[in-house]
Each structure stands twice: as structure tokens, then as C-alpha cells.
Amino acid sequence: MRRAEELKERTVWKSDPHTQVKHLVYRHYLQCWMGKICQTFPEATIVDAFAGPGVYTDGPPGSPVVIARTFLEHSAYQRFNRLNLICLEERPDRVEELQRQFAKLPKAPKLHISVQPPGKFADQQSRLSALAHRGRAETPVLWVVDPFDLKSAPYSLIRQCLAAPRDEVLFTLFTNELHRFCQREGYDKAMTPYFGGTHWQAAVPERLGRREAFATAYQQGFTDQGLFTGSFGIRISNQSARYHLILATHSEAGLKCWAPVTWKLDRYSGQGASTETAGAPSLFDEASWVVDRLDAALRAHAGTEQRWETLSGQAARLNHTDKHLRQSLDNLAAQGLAFRVDPVRARTAWPEGCTVRFYAPEDVADESF
Numbered sequence: 001m002r003r004a005e006e007l008k009e010r011t012v013w014k015s016d017p018h019t020q021v022k023h024l025v026y027r028h029y030l031q032c033w034m035g036k037i038c039q040t041f042p043e044a045t046i047v048d049a050f051a052g053p054g055v056y057t058d059g060p061p062g063s064p065v066v067i068a069r070t071f072l073e074h075s076a077y078q079r080f081n082r083l084n085l086i087c088l089e090e091r092p093d094r095v096e097e098l099q100r101q102f103a104k105l106p107k108a109p110k111l112h113i114s115v116q117p118p119g120k121f122a123d124q125q126s127r128l129s130a131l132a133h134r135g136r137a138e139t140p141v142l143w144v145v146d147p148f149d150l151k152s153a154p155y156s157l158i159r160q161c162l163a164a165p166r167d168e169v170l171f172t173l174f175t176n177e178l179h180r181f182c183q184r185e186g187y188d189k190a191m192t193p194y195f196g197g198t199h200w201q202a203a204v205p206e207r208l209g210r211r212e213a214f215a216t217a218y219q220q221g222f223t224d225q226g227l228f229t230g231s232f233g234i235r236i237s238n239q240s241a242r243y244h245l246i247l248a249t250h251s252e253a254g255l256k257c258w259a260p261v262t263w264k265l266d267r268y269s270g271q272g273a274s275t276e277t278a279g280a281p282s283l284f285d286e287a288s289w290v291v292d293r294l295d296a297a298l299r300a301h302a303g304t305e306q307r308w309e310t311l312s313g314q315a316a317r318l319n320h321t322d323k324h325l326r327q328s329l330d331n332l333a334a335q336g337l338a339f340r341v342d343p344v345r346a347r348t349a350w351p352e353g354c355t356v357r358f359y360a361p362e363d364v365a366d367e368s369f
């Protein structure tokens with residue numbers, strides 16, 4: 001079944017490396033956001049407005065569960081105040097699955113989860129805003145807006161999410177789709193409401209870097225209105241960005257959590273590595289058989305998560321050291337084929353005790369979203 005069909009037909013679908021990078025951005029940003037907001041304000045809210053079913057068929061959690069776990073597992077949790085997590089999803093089957101996923105989490109008095117009845121974001125935004133602020137405009141509210149298409153999140157709706165002084169938005173902008181279809185006849189009818197104006201047209205003549213130019217144009221809408229904004233291209237290895245995550249916030253301090261996210265994640269998405277390593281000698285020039293055997297063994301884990309202990313044992317059985325294992329993992333990570341999913345923070349890329357998820361090259365290459 002093609003990915004587009006899977007997303008339409010199935011309640012739950014398979015994850016891909018881009019989703020893992022997106023969730024890593026969420027986790028890193030939330031680690032910082034929660035650390036500041038949940039200790040400063042008596043309560044705060046996160047609205048996951050396109051929540052999905054909360055899980056992927058191959059096991060990883062969906063964004064609502066990622067958010068909840070980041071809160072529950074935060075090192076400053078003991079000092080946290082109340083967090084409300086409000087989830088909206090259009091499809092009843094996905095709402096049901098999401099409830100099942102939340103039921104597996106431990107009960108925690110500081111975390112108030114509310115899964116809304118199935119509904120469309122455009123119809124529900126003002127009601128959700130009242131729920132999120134709980135009668136106080138100054139309650140910090142982070143809106144996570146991660147739709148499948150252009151039409152369900154026009155710019156006017158995003159602006160409504162930024163109406164109160166401590167509202168912030170983390171938005172998925174379909175820069176690859178914009179790049180591919182912007183010159184198609186009639187597509188402008190979707191682009192103008194999506195951007196809230198015709199300023200997207202300035203990006204069209206850009207032949208190199210058009211995706212980035214669309215992200216910049218979208219951000220321009222925020223800066224023109226005195227907001228602060230950051231962006232991060234979700235890409236694997238040296239491929240072009242498939243989409244961008246755009247942050248919009250009222251305060252410059254809001255950006256302080258954003259900048260570290262982008263540099264921390266460069267190594268996962270390969271954004272820094274691609275130009276640096278192009279033309280550089282292979283890590284394994286001296287002993288290419290090492291990479292061949294270990295690399296083949298690791299690639300065979302595609303579609304699964306493996307504990308460090310298992311991988312280390314496997315490397316040893318192939319007569320290789322943990323150092324070789326780490327080099328092989330670095331090599332796969334640069335291609336988007338291996339991700340450390342736990343712990344989210346560590347001083348080195350592959351610490352003992354970590355968990356690694358593996359993907360196949362087809363997962364990276366699939367162009368459809």
C-alpha cells in the first residue's frame with residue numbers, strides 16, 4: 001500500500017525518519033519550554049491540534065504521547081506546576097486509538113489530558129482557545145499545528161492561535177510541496193490563504209533554495225506583525241527539506257529555547273554533515289570489511305528498535321568493538337537510517353544503555369508525505 005493510501009485508509013500508519021526528526025525537535029524544544037514555563041507559571045497548556053492516533057504501527061509514539069512523556073520524564077518534574085494537554089483529531093477512529101494510548105500512561109496529578117471529541121481545527125479553534133487559557137489571557141499556550149495538507153491550517157487560523165500575549169505556535173510548513181507545485185495552474189488559490197497574502201510569490205523565482213525561501217516568506221508574515229520566529233528544515237542526510245517546522249512567539253525569550261534545538265539536531269538530520277563530509281575519506285577506509293559486515297548486520301534491523309546491549313553483543317560476535325559499532329551507527333545516522341530514540345539528552349551520540357531505531361533506505365527515499 002502506498003504511503004498516501006495508508007495515511008487515508010488506516011487508523012494508524014508507519015513512522016518514517018522525517019517523523020523521528022520532527023519528534024526530536026518537539027522533544028528538545030519541549031524540554032526547554034517546560035523547564036522554563038512549568039516552573040514559572042501556575043499552569044500552562046499545550047494544544048496538539050492535529051493529534052493523530054498517538055502511535056505508529058511500527059511502535060514509536062505519536063506527538064501527543066511524546067508531549068506527555070516529555071513532561072512526565074522531565075528532570076525538573078518535581079518542581080513543575082500544572083500542565084494541560086488538549087488534543088484534537090478529526091477522525092473518530094484515531095481519537096479512540098489516542099485514548100487507548102493515553103490509558104497506558106501513568107496517572108499524574110500535574111498532567112491534565114483532555115482528548116476532545118472528533119472535530120476539525122478550523123471549527124474548534126476559538127472553543128479550544130477558551131479551554132486552553134482557562135479564563136486567563138496570560139496563561140502560556142503552545143499550539144502544535146501539524147496537519148496533512150495546506151487547506152486545514154490557513155494563516156488566518158494560525159494568527160488566531162497567537163491572539164493572547166503568551167501564545168506560541170509550532171507549525172509544520174509544507175515547503176517541499178510548495179516547491180514542487182507552486183507553478184501549477186490554480187495552485188495560487190491554495191497558496192495565498194496558506195501564507196495570508198501574496199508574499200509567497202517572491203520565493204517562486206528562487207531556483208536553488210526555494211524551499212528555504214518559502215519558509216522565510218512564511219516567517220515574514222510573523223515578523224511584519226512584530227512577532228519572533230525561528231525555523232528548522234526537516235531533512236534526512238543531504239536530501240532537501242521535506243517540510244519546515246516554524247516557531248512563532250511574542251517574546252524574544254521564546255526563541256532562546258529554539259536556537260539550541262537547531263544546532264543540537266544537526267547531527268541527526270545530517271544538515272551539518274552533508275557538506276562537511278562530502279569528499280572526505282570514508283570513516284572506514286582502513287578496514288572497509290568492518291563497515292561491510294557490521295553495516296549489513298545493523299541495516300538488517302530496519303523497522304525495529306534495538307537496545308545498546310543487543311547491538312554491542314552483536315558487534316562483539318562479529319569480532320568488532322563498541323568503537324566500530326559507534327562509527328557504523330554514525331554512518332547510518334548521517335543517511336537517516338539510525339536514530340537514537342532514548343535518551344533524548346546525552347553527552348555522546350551513542351551512550352551505553354541507549355535505544356536505537358533503524359530504518360530502511362526506502363523509508364528515507366519515499367517522496368510522498
Ligand SMILES: C[S@@+](CC[C@H](N)C(=O)[O-])C[C@H]1O[C@@H](n2cnc3c(N)ncnc32)[C@H](O)[C@@H]1O
Pocket residue numbers: 049050051052053054061062063064088089090091094119120121122146147148152
Ligand atoms: C500529520 S498527522 C498528525 C501526526 C501527529 N501530530 C504526530 O506527529 O504524531 C495529521 C492528523 O490530523 C488529522 N486531521 C486532518 N485534518 C484535520 C482537521 N481539519 N482538524 C483536526 N485534525 C485533522 C488527521 O486525521 C491526522 O491524524
